[in-house]
Amino acid sequence: MSYEIKLDIFEGPLDLLLYLIRKNEIDIYNIPIALITAQYLAYLEMMRSLNLDLAGEYLVLASTLIHIKSKLLLPPDESEGEEEEGEDPRAELVQQLLEYQIFKEAALRLENRPLLERDVFTRGAPGEAPSAAEEEGEAMMEVGVFELVAAFRRIVAGFDRPEELEIDAEKMSLADRINEIMEMLSEKQQMTFVELIGDRTDRRRIIYTFLAILELMKLRMIRAYQSGPFGAIRLFLAVEG
Amino acid sequence: MEEKVAIIEALIFASETPLTAERVVEILPGTDKKEIVLLFGELVREYEQRGSGVCLREIAGGFQFRTRADLAPWIRKLKTGRPAMLSQAALETLAVVAYRQPLVKAEIDRIRGVDVSGALKGLLEKKLVRIVGRKDVPGKPIIYGTTRKFLEVFNLRDLSELPTLRELKDLQE
Structure with a gap:
């Protein structure tokens, strides 16, 4: 059987x-x-x-x-009280x-919706839209903390002239800087490390920018790519949005 | 006026991603968003009335030419390979994220009654779901949400185009 x-x-x-x-x-x-x-x-x-x-x-x-x-x-449990009719x-x-x-x-x-590449098609579209990194034309590799630290050193070395290190009364918090960076990135899609720091070169700003980038990378909200050794480090939002 | 419509049509055609009104305003000097939105609407109607095999759809906040859904069998003959389909587990997980976002994984686990790690990982890899941030509670769990690509793949203008949970609930009763 x-x-x-x-x-x-x-x-x-x-x-x-x-x-x-x-x-x-x-x-x-x-x-x-x-x-x-x-x-x-x-x-x-x-x-x-x-x-x-x-x-x-x-x-x-x-x-x-x-x-x-x-x-x-x-x-029913008596101790639960009689007002509740025992749920x-x-x-x-x-x-x-x-x-x-x-x-x-x-x-x-x-x-059941008309799905892309199953029911509806865009003009000669490949399977997937290329990500911002791929659109760069040259192969980009993802960078880690060490490359970022090296870039940070180069930037600080370039800026470190004493007369520019004036005391800045402006209060800045890491959270503010993180938000600023996320805003700038969602607007521009990608920015280099140097662009993010901007032309104001006070030490605190550089350090906060660096810390914010590290934090955002840890949270996987942004990604850093580099087109080759010593190439400019570009930061992207981790996903489109 | 007619020239502008032609320019917009060409821009949409040439654009790789859904073209937004903002982008057109940047390209066409002396126009404003309101005007462009009107012209988009005009184009949409034009394609509809013509009974065209291509329609202009509002997708993820922009406009894109897409083939008519009922013509899919022919286009599939043209294309090689089968479209990548999502598993039932992935679809259910995606539905929970789409409706309840932003949310943490534990909430998806609870609703589906299973551990959704695998399904969620697949959706992240396919870029249908993204990490939105972290919740400010002990353990800082990751918060998830859907992506722009989710709207593109599911042919959606925005999330509000999905039936509401109430509509789905009423349907069952």
Whole structure:
């Protein structure tokens, strides 16, 4: 005797649960927990016997279901006070299912839109629009902290004339500088390190600019590229936006 | 006037990315945004009325020529290779990001009931989702949002062109 097993692919425990609810034609607001729990566990058993990788999330939901089932069996807890009519232990799960269902529908709507390169096409478009770095024409390589430090040294060496290091009463914070840099970059798409510092060469500004760039790189909000050793370092927003 | 429409048409044709009204104003001296938007509208109608195989669509805040969706079977014959499709997991993750942005990964995990690390990584690589910043709570979790490319790929003018969550909810009841 041979079985033919048709296994629906589920996107996760919530998906499986929704499937069971639909299959049994159950009202989502009034889930017969005992029935659904039994079917859910049977599915897990089947998946296990097929050596399918059973993600931990499936087990978490299984324990949630069993927990709800046990709560429904027990008499209402007296200590919880009588003013509350004892909330339905299923309520939270139902809420989660409803929310997930909406996003499943949203995903379906997205997929049914006229998609670029599937349903609609632009003029002789390649698969992907080239990124700003690729448009530069020459190959750019991503630079790390060390190249930046080297560039920083070169700039400071170039500027470091004592008469320009006047005391600047202007208050500057790192956060302000970060915001300024992000603003400038979203406007111009790309800037060199030198451009970002500008022609005002007080030490504090240079240092804050440098720190802001390091911070932004750490956060992966900007990327630094260089066209070759000692080439100008160009900074780009990490992604278009 | 007619000359301006022709110039704009040519600009859109030659532009690699959706062309914004701001960009046209930069190029065409003596015009303003309002005028350009009107001319864009005129062009859109012209292409529609002509029953053209190419239509002018507003995409991600700019305008771009795109082939008519119902002609896709012919164009696919021209193109080699199959279009890269997103998996169901990726689509669901993308939907959650699109509607709930800006948001952290834990929120996506909660809504989908699974760990979305893999799906999210794929979406970041495809540049459909981007890192917007970090949330100012312990651990500084990363905040995600959709990109301009997301609008381009899904043929959207802006996010408001998507059906609202309420509309989707009502549909189910």
